[in-house]
Amino acid sequence: MICFENVSVTYDGEASPTLKDIDLTVPEGELVLLVGPSGVGKSTLLGAVSGLVPHFTGGTLHGRVTVGGRDTRTHPPRELADLAGTVGQDPLAHFVTDTVEDELAYGMESLGLAPAVMRRRVEETLDLLGLAELRDRPIATLSGGQQQRVAIGSVLTPHPKVLVLDEPTSALDPSAAEDVLAVLQRLVHDLGTTVLMAEHRLERVVQYADQVLLLPEATMGPPADIMALSPVHPPVVALGRTADWDPLPLTVRDARRRAAPLRARLADQAPAPARQAPGTTPALTPSPLPDVPSSTRAGGFSLFGRRREAGAPGAATAAAPDPSAPLVSVERLAVRRGRVEALRRVDLQVRAGETVALMGRNGAGKSTLLGTLVGTITPASGTVRVAGLVPHATDPRTLIRQVGLVPQEPRDLLYADTVAAECAAADADAGAPPGSCRALVAELLPGVADTTHPRDLSEGQRLTLALSVVLTARPPLLLLDEPTRGLDYAAKARLVTHLRALAAEGHAIVLATHDVELVAELADRVAIIAGGEVVADGPTAEVVVSSPAFSPQVAKILAPGPWLTVEQVEEALR
Structure with a gap:
């Protein structure tokens, strides 16, 4: 054919x-x-x-x-x-x-x-x-x-x-x-x-x-x-290689049939402790940024034309953050879009150093919740605060020092003709030393030339470039909407390593994703949204293992053990 x-x-x-x-x-x-x-x-x-x-x-x-x-x-x-x-x-x-x-x-x-x-x-x-x-x-x-x-x-x-x-x-x-x-x-x-x-x-x-x-x-x-x-290769194959299974399984069912000896070897062990517990790192106070030009993209605000002049009505100034308070506080939030109630009675708190994954079926309200946190969506009722600020009522030039958003469509943040020009603009917008964004691109996306036009990149490469643009500003709160679309496993591993380092430094991360393997590797907590409501919120291992739809492959293969990733199994076997 x-x-x-x-x-x-x-x-x-x-x-x-x-x-x-x-x-x-x-x-x-x-x-x-x-x-x-x-x-x-x-x-x-x-x-x-x-x-x-x-x-x-x-x-x-x-x-x-x-x-x-x-x-x-x-x-x-x-x-x-x-x-x-x-x-x-x-x-x-x-x-x-x-x-x-x-x-x-x-x-x-x-x-x-x-x-x-x-x-x-x-x-x-x-x-x-x-x-x-x-x-x-x-x-x-x-x-x-x-x-x-x-x-x-x-x-x-x-x-x-x-x-x-x-x-x-x-x-x-x-x-x-x-x-x-x-x-x-x-x-x-x-x-x-x-x-x-x-x-x-x-x-x-x-x-x-x-x-x-x-x-x-x-x-x-x-x-x-x-x-x-x-x-x-997928996690089931990686686990098969770790356990020296031959032939390698391709499905959870095939792997489970062969996993009894491996489950027995792991029975008296537990996954290695997670990194530093969230909330123990002091909340970050972002370094002062230069006046942000109206062309800036940091946080994605130029997408929505929301810039106000300094001192305009409704603008707020940033207060010194309280280290003991949550960086993000959402209480009984409701959002309406026409006749559709996109969110209702949503409660969510995120502390500095914590990584929270938002999961749920398409159209459940995950992107809408991120929009309220970055101030592009106005709540119908309830309260939303980020670092003590009300996002939709705050001058974007103030808010972008606290929160950065990478939307689902990376092209919304990219407008220059070359990768080098995108990186130079990101450094200028963030007040970062020249070369900061380019170093991030080299770390997350090795092998891409400075002269490459962003439209000539693959979807995953464009997403990584957009991530680098926002990460250059190092906001205390980082919002990611489907951050692994188009990324292969190696690129995803590099991203996970970088995000773990940011969380260890005290940055809070909220990501909306359908990638259950990413959640297993990265998230401290999972909040599942259905019909605009939070129906589950708890530690990753507790939430995803109890949900067949959101459970990673390793958890399904080694159930009822507490294992989520191949990395955990490899450490235990060593």
Whole structure:
């Protein structure tokens, strides 16, 4: 169905090709998973299948790519639309219409399908992806995960023979991800659809793959064979390597069947103590910053046009923080968006040095809660205080010295033409020594050249650059919304190391995420939000182990033991 013949892709201005000498064949009716570190060319390979590379992206393609017998060099994307459906990393770039139902129908309208057929397929897709309650909603009002499901649905309705998916579950909660992957498996098994998918959260998808393609080596084979040699692998494989299991398990079920001896070895042990207990580090008093120019991005405030002149009504000045008081205090918070009650009766406290994860299904209210903490959303009732300030009533130039937000869409914080220019602007905005942001980028995102344009980075690389921009200011409170979208395991490990160091210095971190493995490694506490309410709030081990949906792979394999991460098991075995 898909054939690459000696394919290389070189983008303008790049000294070396992004893809080099790729030869592979993807048979009809198989799900092939692309794996590899961030930036090795997975998105480029997917774009070559859909015709976006080079017709839309530019650059030079050598060799030949055929899809269903059509040569992508002579067939631009519009001539492949009936054959291949594509969902990129950024669902917002995918949408054409304003509402969910219209977006699901748009692709079929473009192909001239009969109205009766369109109506039936829209209804089927709404049910398959759990979108029926959202059919009339404006797409702009949906959460990131809901938008991702709509984007996937819009390419399913035309019934393409080939699906090209780039990080399709990155913004989905665990249950929604399982639903989407189950739909894909049905399409592959029942209808013979060919699926080519890139995904960094391998713990979700590797068990569904018929074959795995490892880049940059372009080695393709059965999942177990590729996982045995891949530097990128899920926790279940890492645990299998630690325990010397052969063959390596790919699923929690397979691992549990073999884990009895390992559970026995760990029975009389407990995970190593966590780092310094939250609340024992004095609250940070941020160093004075220079006057913040109106163009600054720190904390993301320039996104919303909320800057006031100094001394404007409603502006507040920062008082000296009380070391004994919580850095964040939320009491009986309620937020309304039109007729929707996005949050209700929310209570939350976060102390200096504490890392709190907000979890819950898509649309539960996690991003809304972060918005109230950074002052971009005004509560309907209740109180919100950050370092003694009321965020929505505080001059942003004062507030950004206390809190920084990295939103779901990293491009919202990036506007310069090069990585070097972004870093220089971040240093100036934060009043940091020159080179501070660039050093962070080098730590979290090694190998990226100063002259690279941010739009030429992968989604995970752009996110890391945006993180570096905000981290340069070292705010006492750091808010992260889906901070691991598009990050491979190595990049995520570097981020975890840096965030742990910040927490040890007394910075408070609140992250909204669906990444259960990140939460297991990083969070002190987990607050689960459902229907706009906090339904659980407690230590990570207690909350996630008791929840099948939010439990990490190691916890499921070694239950009822208290183990959450491979790192804990390795330390115990040593």
